[in-house]
Amino acid sequence: MPENSEPAENISGGEAEVSSPAEFASGEAATRAEAVVDRLGDLYWQKTYGGRDAFECLVRTILSQNTSDVASQPAHDALTERYGGADDGNGASDADGTGDGDDAADLAAALADADHDELADTIRSAGLYNRKADVLTTVAARVLDEYGSAAAFDAFVRERDPEEVRTALLDMDGVGPKTADCVLLFAGGRSGVFPVDTHVHRIYRRLGVAPADADHEAVRAVLEREVPDEKCGFGHTASIQFGREYCSARKPACLDGLDECPMSDLCDRVGVDTESDSVVDPADAD
Structure with missing residues (x-):
């Protein structure tokens, strides 16, 4: 995906016209959640948001x-x-x-x-x-x-x-x-806000960043606590894109081999059995 690009139509709020490319200083992430978001920023985009009516x-x-x-x-x-x-x-x-x-x-x-x-x-x-x-x-x-x-x-x-x-x-x-x-x-352009949709809810429980049985609000609490405020906005939009391209509900990319997913080294694959090619909601995993 080209640098600083983003789907033109993301009804959750990610139009390029009302976002601004941003760069954040690289360094060792303080939490695994931040490491995931940093990886997503490198894979997709780093942006700040705000300005929509x-x-x-x-x-x-x-x-x-x-x-x-x-x-x-x-x-x-x-x-x-x-x-x-x-x-x-x-x-x-x-x-x-x-x-x-x-x-x-x-x-x-x-x-x-x-x-x-x-x-x-x-x-x-x-x-x-x-x-x-x-x-x-x-x-x-x-x-x-x-x-x-x-x-x-x-x-x-x-x-x-x-x-x-x-x-x-x-x-x-x-x-x-x-x-x-x-x-x-x-x-509002508020930093520190990490909206949790179905993609975000699935991904961060599958990664093991949030508890497997966490509801949407519990996942939000983990992410807003463990991801720096300025990274929450693009963390949300890039996570959605990652969910669409790699970490889908029924067939995550890791089923085709761990090398197929750019997040495999950070992921616990909760609810995903790559040997049997079975996938369940993280809350239903053993």
Whole structure:
């Protein structure tokens, strides 16, 4: 993969237009988790994130819940075509922070007043479309009611204490820890935030970095404790890419030989038996 490249469409929040290449001083990692992230940084990219509009980021991440980018990206495109929002060609409304947030404001107002059936049909490709339509209209109305505007919500996400922001986001119906953390990272630009999706949850338990039976929040606690703050953002996005390319749920690359995986020397392969070619969730491993 070319230096500093990244998939153009990563609905979790990894567009190149709203991230900046970064370099971190090399040296001996203090923890195995940091060593893994350093290896991922060498394999893929080292970046810092921030600058996406908070409401737009919230919408995109809600659409991505329990589905793939392949399914959720068309839903996002159809939503913004019908209701407004990101129209600057890079998937991020007012991404440089210099605009007035009109796109996000229009989107928030449109979603708050959207007809449920019409919205559900628009985002059908994302799956769970009836539930997601309910969540989108509810969070849009709440953002406007509690913060007054999408721009004020964006300022809240960027400027207030991260724990306060996370608590407020988690209090919204349909917003879970991964969604809240993606908003903090990609809109708020907060360091020390390591969102845990299905790839991250699987990989770091399989590696043996987190306990085999750890839930998503327990994995997050381990990573945010053991990975330096400035490395958490690209640790998240690069881990997703590693999960797609090497450490898939059903057929990790190590089944074709340990030399096929660039992380094999750091991995305990919890739940993976390379001799029998069997793979189970780490929590179900002996």
